[in-house]
Structures are given as C-alpha cells and as structure tokens.
Amino acid sequence: MAAERLVVIGGDAAGMSAASQARRFKGPEELEIVAFERGDFASYSACGIPYWVGGDVERRDDLVARTPQEHRERAIDLRMRTEVLEIDTDRRRVRARDLDSGSETWTGFDKLVIATGARPVRPPLPGIDAPGVHGVQTLGDGQALIETLTRTSGGGRAVVVGAGYIGVEMAEALLKRGYEVTVLHRDEQPMATLDPDMGRLVHEAMDGLGITTVGAAAVTKILTGDDGRVRAVATDGAEYPADVVVLGIGVRPETALAEAAGLPLGPHGGLLTDLSMRVRGHEDIWAGGDCVEVLDLITGTTRHIALGTHANKHGQIIGANVGGDYGTFPGVVGTAVSKVCDREIARTGLREKDARAAGLQYVSATIESTGTAGYLPGARLMTVKMLAERRTGRLLGVQIVGGEGAAKRVDIAAVALTARMTVEQMTALDLGYAPPFSPVWDPVLVAARKATAAVRRAGW
Amino acid sequence: MAAERLVVIGGDAAGMSAASQARRFKGPEELEIVAFERGDFASYSACGIPYWVGGDVERRDDLVARTPQEHRERAIDLRMRTEVLEIDTDRRRVRARDLDSGSETWTGFDKLVIATGARPVRPPLPGIDAPGVHGVQTLGDGQALIETLTRTSGGGRAVVVGAGYIGVEMAEALLKRGYEVTVLHRDEQPMATLDPDMGRLVHEAMDGLGITTVGAAAVTKILTGDDGRVRAVATDGAEYPADVVVLGIGVRPETALAEAAGLPLGPHGGLLTDLSMRVRGHEDIWAGGDCVEVLDLITGTTRHIALGTHANKHGQIIGANVGGDYGTFPGVVGTAVSKVCDREIARTGLREKDARAAGLQYVSATIESTGTAGYLPGARLMTVKMLAERRTGRLLGVQIVGGEGAAKRVDIAAVALTARMTVEQMTALDLGYAPPFSPVWDPVLVAARKATAAVRRAGW
Known part of the structure; x- marks a missing residue:
C-alpha cells in the first residue's frame, strides 16, 4: 500500500504537535508528512517572547522547542519559508510558494491540517509602520524589538498600546530593561479580560511599579521624527513621547486561506470544527490552534482564544486522530x-x-x-x-x-x-x-x- | 422563650468555629453558648507550631486566631482550664472540673458539640517522659520545646521520631535552629502517606539538606544522662545521641469521654456522624474536628484525618446547623x-x-x-x-x-x-x-x- 500523505499548513504549536503526534502512531512507510511554514521559525513559544525581551530568557533559541532539523530527523518534511497560497479541497491539494526562489508547486494530500495561527491587530494608523513600532507575535518580531532596544540602550521612553496579557507582560519586560513605560488602553481599566473592579487592582499595581497607565485612550497616530523613526504616540487628547512602541492590541484568526477555500468560519472569523478538531463538513481536514474557534463549555457559544496551551492540545488531538488513535477537545472555560x-x-x-x-x-x-x-x-x-x-x-x-x-x-x-x-x-x-x-x-x-x-x- | 443552651467541649478549631458560627445566626437572647477548654489556649493553629519553633513565626500569640477574651466579647462563655469529665446524654448535661480550684459542676445542655480533638501517640517506652523529649501537639508543647532549644542554644543533636507531616516539618524547623537532625521512621521511606517510590524522593531531598533519615527503625527506649535529661534514642540496632527529641508519630481521636457516654465510634476510634456532623443516633449532639471519622469519597469507608482545615469546616457546618441555617460536610478525598x-x-x-x-x-x-x-x-x-x-x-x-x-x-x-x-x-x-x-x-x-x-x- 502506498503511504498516505498528511499536509500541515503552519509550523508552530498546533501544526507541529499534530505532525509529531501523528508520526508517533504511524511511521513514514504508512504516512508521509509534509509541513509548510512561511516564517523563519517553527515550534517556538510565542508566549515566552516577553521574558526574552525582558532578559529572563537569554537566547532566542531557548524559546524553540524543536528545530526544523529535529522535525526532519523524525521524518517530517518541514519546508520553511514556504507559504501556502491556496487550498484546493476538490482536488485535495495545496499550492505553495518558496519565498526565497519564488517557485510555486502543488502538493496533494490525503489528510490536511490547517494551523495557520493568528495575526496581530494592526490598525491602519498614520505612522504605524515607522521604525521603532513593534508587534510581538513572532520570534522575528521579538528579535526586531530587541534590536531597537539595544539601539536605545540604557533606557528611554516606551509606549505599550493595549493592556491585555501581552500589554502588561511587555510593560514588565520594558520596565526591566530600564524604560519609562506608559501603557495606553481603550477600556476604563487595564486587563479588560477582568471585570473593571478587578482590573482596577491591576491598575493600582502598575501604578505602584511606576508604570503609567492611561485608560479610555484611543490612539490616532504614530508621530515620527526627522530620522523617520517613532517619536511619540498621539491619542485624541494627548501625545506620549516614545523611543519605542509595542503593539499588544490582540489577534484575529488567520483564516484567509481557509475562507477562500470555502471552509466554514464562525462569528469571530475562526474555523469551525467538531470536537475531534475536524473542520465541519470535511472528513479529512483538521484545524487547530489560534485559527479556530473553540466551544465555551459554560455558554455553549464559540470563542476565539489564542493561547499556546490550547494549540498544543489541539495538535496532540489532531495527530492522534490522524494517526489512528482518538481524542477530543471538549472545549474551554476561559482560563x-x-x-x-x-x-x-x-x-x-x-x-x-x-x-x-x-x-x-x-x-x-x-x-x-x-x-x-x-x-x-x-x-x-x-x-x-x-x-x-x-x-x-x-x-x-x-x-x-x-x-x-x-x-x-x-x-x-x-x-x-x-x-x-x-x-x-x-x-x-x-x-x-x-x-x-x-x-x-x-x-x-x-x-x-x-x-x-x-x-x-x-x-x- | 428562655434561651437554649449550647455546650461545646473543646476550645480549638472545630469547637470555637462551631460556637462562633452559631453565634452569627443566633444572638445571646436566643442561644446561650458555654465552651469548655481544659488547656491554656483556645483557637490556635497547631499546624503553625513547626514554623514558630523554626523561627518563621516570632511570637506564640501570632498562632492564636482569637483569644478567649475575644470569644467572650462575642457572648461565648469560654471556660479555660476546665475539663469535661463526663457526658450524661440522658439528662443532657456535662460534668466539668475547674483544673485550678478542683471544683466540679454539672452544666445542662440543649445542644452539645464534641470537639475533643486528638491525642498524640506516645508509646510507653522507657525514658519517654524524660526532660528533653517533646510532643508538638499543643501550644504548650511548642513552648516547652522552644524552652529546651533555648537551653541548648547554638545547636546540638536532635532526633525526630516519625517522618510524617509533623516529622518532616519539625526536621526543617530544627535544621533552621542549627541542629544536626536525625529522623527515625518505621517505614522503608519517609512520608509513608506517599507510595515508597515517591517517599524516596523526599528521602533524597532530606539527604540533600543534610538531614539524616533512618528507615525501618523501631525505637526501643529513650536513654537519659546523669542529669535525668535525654541523651540518646535507642532502636533495635543502634543508638542516636540526642540533646532533644521530638515525637511526631501521629495522633488518635480523643474520644474517651464520648465512648464512656455510649456514643458511636468507628473503626479508627473516632466519633461517627452523619454529613450534617450530627453524632449518629443523637439529634442534638454534634461532633467535629480531630475526634471524628470522615467519609472517604473514593472508597466509601471512614477515615481519621487530623487536619485544621477539616476541623474548621466541621465547626462552620455545625455552627450553621445549630444556628438554624444548614450545611453538610460531604467527605474528603485525602488531600x-x-x-x-x-x-x-x-x-x-x-x-x-x-x-x-x-x-x-x-x-x-x-x-x-x-x-x-x-x-x-x-x-x-x-x-x-x-x-x-x-x-x-x-x-x-x-x-x-x-x-x-x-x-x-x-x-x-x-x-x-x-x-x-x-x-x-x-x-x-x-x-x-x-x-x-x-x-x-x-x-x-x-x-x-x-x-x-x-x-x-x-x-x-
């Protein structure tokens, strides 16, 4: 019997967990595994970036759980810097481009895992692409931010936009690097994932640490200096001088590919699956990680929660199901x-x-x-x-x-x-x-x- | 309507929690509360004694949650150094002796709470009553031990008998006080509340800390010096020099009073109650804390577990039930x-x-x-x-x-x-x-x- 082929789109937590787990159940003679990752890194802890930026984690590679080479040694054909541009569900194939050579190829699949992750919200504000304005979604983002911080070494003024998990963790990291930190956030209190009375306690704690928080602040533009670099962040009412700006406004499911392929999306823009993590209506297509919506066990509605621990669980379950074992992801309670x-x-x-x-x-x-x-x-x-x-x-x-x-x-x-x-x-x-x-x-x-x-x- | 009278036997966690909680629901015009405590302290944290001995907690009174005077200010007639000698269930009264004056009185009750606690196991070994041999069950015990440690200040050799919770916590405390600590225990590994493979990890950790542990050690006698004070602990095979000995061998329910009154005891010698903490077969008698057996939710059998957190829960539930509210203690899982x-x-x-x-x-x-x-x-x-x-x-x-x-x-x-x-x-x-x-x-x-x-x- 010819080997089946599993194609995985996305080389981070969900995708590579799925690939690794499937490999545990089926050897290369039974299952060929091809994984596409458009970026430069695979299987890393994005959640660890604030601790790398803050200096607790010394080296970028400490955040890499498994290198591409280690995956390949496990007979997973991981193709880095290769972006999938199209999913053809009828003919069961994907079209991918090698980002270095520009060449495109079609790869057929028997089974497909979509693990395209999430993209950070990046509002189309004037100046948002200026040097010194950083997201912290990928290892590359972290690397770029650290380079900016090293440039302005000895501290300076940092503005963090957003006061959710990423925002407060980055505020801590920048404080540790010696910056004067201001956090601008939309809601009345930081940590809007808490009720305002509890968010106020976070606010007070940040005050106590010397982090300035500004609530009900809508950023209108990023101001740049003569050198083209960021020099301040403007809101409706004020300007906040900044040598560096970190965006931590949240993420959305990265599902353009899936949408173009006609796969079902939920109210938050994430892929909809059943509890085995199969995409609804598609027996041989699975999806997991930051690109899916998950069931909220309390309300019975679906939610989008981008979190490494869920992505790993999804991957492990998908891999078991693809590999002939079984597993389900019943849903979340929102921890x-x-x-x-x-x-x-x-x-x-x-x-x-x-x-x-x-x-x-x-x-x-x-x-x-x-x-x-x-x-x-x-x-x-x-x-x-x-x-x-x-x-x-x-x-x-x-x-x-x-x-x-x-x-x-x-x-x-x-x-x-x-x-x-x-x-x-x-x-x-x-x-x-x-x-x-x-x-x-x-x-x-x-x-x-x-x-x-x-x-x-x-x-x- | 004349006030009902609640009598509480035992002034520590279970008894005084019951009294305090009952008082929250019923004022003195409805419910008179009389509590008897034979010792010198009420409402204290016995679990905190190792941290007091070890020096983390500075003052004895830090371990006292509420003083007798504070209870009295809440209209609880707490009689210290007064030991209940007899429960007469037919005539609904208890006989108590004032330990200072020696006078005895009968006190009638409408409702009775038995919270007589547990007594430490103290095997009848030669020399066990020698100066320098200490239990750590009561605040008085802790005080006496600290006096011994102060006598031999600057450290010396300490032997702890027993390697359960009290044993390992006291080993830490004595180590902190500068003693060379040897722990003698009956089983193969310390912490017999764990499986031996996990107990071995505790053993290794204690080794690493410089605490000597000796397993399968049956203490046969306590050896004393010319001054009558402890000088060593003997087992079948060896002698362990000791300037101080701490007994942490475990406790048994203190139920002699209850047994003499014909109240039902379980296989471990503890009082048997229903889930409302009523003594079985006695509508107006409750019992809680270290003197009762509790339901094991996994096996469906009863167990004796002496632990402050259970005692507090029992007291709170008894107080609610006595006070006209309601509550149950469903059982334990053995945490x-x-x-x-x-x-x-x-x-x-x-x-x-x-x-x-x-x-x-x-x-x-x-x-x-x-x-x-x-x-x-x-x-x-x-x-x-x-x-x-x-x-x-x-x-x-x-x-x-x-x-x-x-x-x-x-x-x-x-x-x-x-x-x-x-x-x-x-x-x-x-x-x-x-x-x-x-x-x-x-x-x-x-x-x-x-x-x-x-x-x-x-x-x-």
Missing part, C-alpha cells in the same frame, strides 16, 4: 493567567458582562485573603471574585489578583467549572492545607462561602 | 500538602496500597516536569504520580514531590477526584498557562496523558 512583576492575575469562566450577555442571572462575591497562613512572614494578599448563577448556585467564573501563589489557584475553579459544580459544593472541596501553602480556609473556599451565602440570600 | 525546606510534598486520593486494599484494579503513571516553562531560569523540577482505575479510567489519586509551585497543584486533582473525573477528561482541563506559571502542558496534564495511555493500553 488565563498572567503577571506584571510580582502581581499575579488570573481569570476563568464568565465576567459579569459575559454573564449578562449570556442572559444569566448571577450573584457575585469578592473577598481578600492571603496565599499562606496570615501569621507567616511575607504572607501575600490576594483578592478573589466569584460569580455564581443566581438560582442554581452553579459556579460561573473566578477572577484573582494578588501576590505570589495567587494565579494558579484559578485552576481549582477551572476544574470546578468543567465539572459544573455549584459554589456550595466548592465550599467542601478538600484542598491542600499547610501554613506555607494556604490559610486554614483557602482563599477560593472563602470566596465560595461568600458566594454561597449570596446565592442563598438571593433565593429562588 | 495533604507539606514541605521540607524547598522541597514540596503533596498527595490526594489513594496510594497504590489504598487502591489494593479497596479491591480496585489500577494503572499508574509517573512523569517529571517543571513548575514553570522549562526555558525560564530557575525552573523547578517536579515529579507527579497518578493512579487511575483500570477499566473506567477514573482518577484514583495523585502524589507530587518537587520544587516551588509543586504542592498546590494537587488541588487540581482534589477537585477532579471530587467530581469523579476520568484521567482522560483531565487531559482536556483548561488550566492556567503562562510561562512563569506552567509549561505549555501543565505537569498534571502530562501525568493525565500518560495515565490515559496506560488505561487504554490495559484495555477492558
């Missing part, structure tokens, strides 16, 4: 963690506005506690906010802002959300207790108790 | 966390021998990973062992030994056990990911993947 210096930030499930949008009645409870027994020196404060459905008491979401040990506590809520627990059930959870790890009531339990009381008070 | 210096230790659910004793067929998977992205400096290794039921794939237990960030990950498994998840369901958990908090696959997910593969391999 995310981050930090800005020593302030940890976490969320899972629904915010108040998500609950309202989903037509759910809810109660909310916010508590302050410590990550360790309060009597231990250096006990760190944390604030936990918990939302529960009004009548049923079902957990809807948790947000945490606090010191060391705060963020990963959100995992307790992530599991409880997956299991559709009520906040009352959560009050009895047998969580790890010892003074260096938790007060006798873990902060999540304290929040669950307060939320339970709120559910009872609200009644049926 | 415990600890550390010895920078090595964290955690477990939940069943060990291999527990699974065998429960007649369960299981598969096991052990993995090594890091607590943060591996490319960040100082990424700490951790080992995670996961047990799953052979055919169903249901999670049975997790054990973790590793560096910073290891122990509290056990909470993920604690919630999953409560929700009766399979290890395959766990592979899809939406856990918090960002490089400073986790590799792209959280170690618990890696273990779940390996356990899932083992379940599949084992087949039906």
Whole structure:
C-alpha cells in the first residue's frame, strides 16, 4: 500500500504537535508528512517572547522547542519559508510558494491540517509602520524589538498600546530593561479580560511599579521624527513621547486561506470544527490552534482564544486522530493567567458582562485573603471574585489578583467549572492545607462561602 | 422563650468555629453558648507550631486566631482550664472540673458539640517522659520545646521520631535552629502517606539538606544522662545521641469521654456522624474536628484525618446547623500538602496500597516536569504520580514531590477526584498557562496523558 500523505499548513504549536503526534502512531512507510511554514521559525513559544525581551530568557533559541532539523530527523518534511497560497479541497491539494526562489508547486494530500495561527491587530494608523513600532507575535518580531532596544540602550521612553496579557507582560519586560513605560488602553481599566473592579487592582499595581497607565485612550497616530523613526504616540487628547512602541492590541484568526477555500468560519472569523478538531463538513481536514474557534463549555457559544496551551492540545488531538488513535477537545472555560512583576492575575469562566450577555442571572462575591497562613512572614494578599448563577448556585467564573501563589489557584475553579459544580459544593472541596501553602480556609473556599451565602440570600 | 443552651467541649478549631458560627445566626437572647477548654489556649493553629519553633513565626500569640477574651466579647462563655469529665446524654448535661480550684459542676445542655480533638501517640517506652523529649501537639508543647532549644542554644543533636507531616516539618524547623537532625521512621521511606517510590524522593531531598533519615527503625527506649535529661534514642540496632527529641508519630481521636457516654465510634476510634456532623443516633449532639471519622469519597469507608482545615469546616457546618441555617460536610478525598525546606510534598486520593486494599484494579503513571516553562531560569523540577482505575479510567489519586509551585497543584486533582473525573477528561482541563506559571502542558496534564495511555493500553 502506498503511504498516505498528511499536509500541515503552519509550523508552530498546533501544526507541529499534530505532525509529531501523528508520526508517533504511524511511521513514514504508512504516512508521509509534509509541513509548510512561511516564517523563519517553527515550534517556538510565542508566549515566552516577553521574558526574552525582558532578559529572563537569554537566547532566542531557548524559546524553540524543536528545530526544523529535529522535525526532519523524525521524518517530517518541514519546508520553511514556504507559504501556502491556496487550498484546493476538490482536488485535495495545496499550492505553495518558496519565498526565497519564488517557485510555486502543488502538493496533494490525503489528510490536511490547517494551523495557520493568528495575526496581530494592526490598525491602519498614520505612522504605524515607522521604525521603532513593534508587534510581538513572532520570534522575528521579538528579535526586531530587541534590536531597537539595544539601539536605545540604557533606557528611554516606551509606549505599550493595549493592556491585555501581552500589554502588561511587555510593560514588565520594558520596565526591566530600564524604560519609562506608559501603557495606553481603550477600556476604563487595564486587563479588560477582568471585570473593571478587578482590573482596577491591576491598575493600582502598575501604578505602584511606576508604570503609567492611561485608560479610555484611543490612539490616532504614530508621530515620527526627522530620522523617520517613532517619536511619540498621539491619542485624541494627548501625545506620549516614545523611543519605542509595542503593539499588544490582540489577534484575529488567520483564516484567509481557509475562507477562500470555502471552509466554514464562525462569528469571530475562526474555523469551525467538531470536537475531534475536524473542520465541519470535511472528513479529512483538521484545524487547530489560534485559527479556530473553540466551544465555551459554560455558554455553549464559540470563542476565539489564542493561547499556546490550547494549540498544543489541539495538535496532540489532531495527530492522534490522524494517526489512528482518538481524542477530543471538549472545549474551554476561559482560563488565563498572567503577571506584571510580582502581581499575579488570573481569570476563568464568565465576567459579569459575559454573564449578562449570556442572559444569566448571577450573584457575585469578592473577598481578600492571603496565599499562606496570615501569621507567616511575607504572607501575600490576594483578592478573589466569584460569580455564581443566581438560582442554581452553579459556579460561573473566578477572577484573582494578588501576590505570589495567587494565579494558579484559578485552576481549582477551572476544574470546578468543567465539572459544573455549584459554589456550595466548592465550599467542601478538600484542598491542600499547610501554613506555607494556604490559610486554614483557602482563599477560593472563602470566596465560595461568600458566594454561597449570596446565592442563598438571593433565593429562588 | 428562655434561651437554649449550647455546650461545646473543646476550645480549638472545630469547637470555637462551631460556637462562633452559631453565634452569627443566633444572638445571646436566643442561644446561650458555654465552651469548655481544659488547656491554656483556645483557637490556635497547631499546624503553625513547626514554623514558630523554626523561627518563621516570632511570637506564640501570632498562632492564636482569637483569644478567649475575644470569644467572650462575642457572648461565648469560654471556660479555660476546665475539663469535661463526663457526658450524661440522658439528662443532657456535662460534668466539668475547674483544673485550678478542683471544683466540679454539672452544666445542662440543649445542644452539645464534641470537639475533643486528638491525642498524640506516645508509646510507653522507657525514658519517654524524660526532660528533653517533646510532643508538638499543643501550644504548650511548642513552648516547652522552644524552652529546651533555648537551653541548648547554638545547636546540638536532635532526633525526630516519625517522618510524617509533623516529622518532616519539625526536621526543617530544627535544621533552621542549627541542629544536626536525625529522623527515625518505621517505614522503608519517609512520608509513608506517599507510595515508597515517591517517599524516596523526599528521602533524597532530606539527604540533600543534610538531614539524616533512618528507615525501618523501631525505637526501643529513650536513654537519659546523669542529669535525668535525654541523651540518646535507642532502636533495635543502634543508638542516636540526642540533646532533644521530638515525637511526631501521629495522633488518635480523643474520644474517651464520648465512648464512656455510649456514643458511636468507628473503626479508627473516632466519633461517627452523619454529613450534617450530627453524632449518629443523637439529634442534638454534634461532633467535629480531630475526634471524628470522615467519609472517604473514593472508597466509601471512614477515615481519621487530623487536619485544621477539616476541623474548621466541621465547626462552620455545625455552627450553621445549630444556628438554624444548614450545611453538610460531604467527605474528603485525602488531600495533604507539606514541605521540607524547598522541597514540596503533596498527595490526594489513594496510594497504590489504598487502591489494593479497596479491591480496585489500577494503572499508574509517573512523569517529571517543571513548575514553570522549562526555558525560564530557575525552573523547578517536579515529579507527579497518578493512579487511575483500570477499566473506567477514573482518577484514583495523585502524589507530587518537587520544587516551588509543586504542592498546590494537587488541588487540581482534589477537585477532579471530587467530581469523579476520568484521567482522560483531565487531559482536556483548561488550566492556567503562562510561562512563569506552567509549561505549555501543565505537569498534571502530562501525568493525565500518560495515565490515559496506560488505561487504554490495559484495555477492558
């Protein structure tokens, strides 16, 4: 029997996880694997870029999980700097261009994995392409930013546009590099993935670190100097001098190819799959990572969440299914963690506005506690906010802002959300207790108790 | 209507939580509360004693959550140094002796809470009562130990008997105080609450810290010097010189009073209650904390687990039920966390021998990973062992030994056990990911993947 051919579009987390996992199940005599990557790097941690820029990670290659050569040694024909331009689903082939030679070739597939990732939002503002204005989506972006920082070494003024995960992490990185950092963001508070009352705690923490945050700021243009380089960022009301600008405004699914091929897209522009990560209506086409929409297990709607951990899971599941094993990705509850210096930030499930949008009645409870027994020196404060459905008491979401040990506590809520627990059930959870790890009531339990009381008070 | 009277026996976590919670629901005009405590302290954190002895906590009173006076200000008639000698269930009264005056009085009750705690195992060995041999169960014990340590200040040789939670925590405390520490323990490896393969990791960590551990060691006597003070600990095979000895052999439920009153005890000597924490067969008698047995949610048997976090939950539930609200304690999954210096230790659910004793067929998977992205400096290794039921794939237990960030990950498994998840369901958990908090696959997910593969391999 001739080998089947698997074609993978996109050489990062989802695509190369799929290829590697498929290879584990099927050798080259059974399955030929060809992967196309238009960029210069494959299988790297984009999430690690802020820590490379900030200096915690020394070398770019530390962020590379597996080199192209290592993939090739596993009999994966990974073609770098080769961009897929067209997917022909009828004839089961893709057209790709070698970006160096310009030559184009058609490659047939029996099975196809689309892992084209996401592209950063880059508003068409005057000056946005000026030298000194940087995205931080790819390793190449990170490299370019570091070159700019090295140019202006010894610090200067940095403006970060956007105060989501990338924005706050880049603010920390630039602060560590000695910059005076200003973060401009659209919403009232930074970290709009939190409710504003919790975002305010992040705001206060950034203030305390000496990072200036400016809310409700709509950037109108990037101003340049005589040398053509960025010199300031203008909003409706003000100008912010800048030696370097980092854009962290968010990403959108990169699905132009898929759309042109007539594949189904969801409301956020991402590919729609079933839980085996097969593209809907296409038995032999899979998609995963930042280019797909995923099921929200709480609301039953689809969401677009660009996050390396999901991309890796998708890839692993696709690879198992392609390889003859099986797996499913049931969906997400919306967990995310981050930090800005020593302030940890976490969320899972629904915010108040998500609950309202989903037509759910809810109660909310916010508590302050410590990550360790309060009597231990250096006990760190944390604030936990918990939302529960009004009548049923079902957990809807948790947000945490606090010191060391705060963020990963959100995992307790992530599991409880997956299991559709009520906040009352959560009050009895047998969580790890010892003074260096938790007060006798873990902060999540304290929040669950307060939320339970709120559910009872609200009644049926 | 005359006020009802609630009598509480035992003034620590369970008893005083019950009293305080009941008081929140009912004022003194409705409910009179009398609490008896035979010791000198109430409402303190016994779990904090190792950190006080080790010097992290400066003052004894830092471990006191609420003073007797503070309880009295909340209209709780707390009688210190007053020991209850008899419970008369027929006439609904207790007989108590004032330990200072020796006078005895009967006090009637409408409702009774038994929170008599646990007593440390203290084998009747020659020399066990010699000066310099210390338990660490009560604040008074801690005070006496600190006095001994101050006597021999500048260090010396310490022998800890027992290598469970108290044993390893006291080994750390004594090491911090400058002692040469030897830990003698009965089993092959320290931390017998882990499987021996995981206990070996604790052993190695203790070796690395300079703590000598001696396994399979049965203490036969305590040897004393001419001054009558301890000078060594003898086992079958050897003598270990000691300036101070700490006993950490475990505890048993303190239920002599309850037994004499004919109340129902379980196989481990603890009181048996229903899930509202009512003593079985007695509508107006509750019990909680270290003197009760609790339901093991995995095996359906009862266990005795002396742990402050359970005692506080019991007290809170008893207080709510006594106060006219409601609550239940559904049971435990057996979560415990600890550390010895920078090595964290955690477990939940069943060990291999527990699974065998429960007649369960299981598969096991052990993995090594890091607590943060591996490319960040100082990424700490951790080992995670996961047990799953052979055919169903249901999670049975997790054990973790590793560096910073290891122990509290056990909470993920604690919630999953409560929700009766399979290890395959766990592979899809939406856990918090960002490089400073986790590799792209959280170690618990890696273990779940390996356990899932083992379940599949084992087949039906």
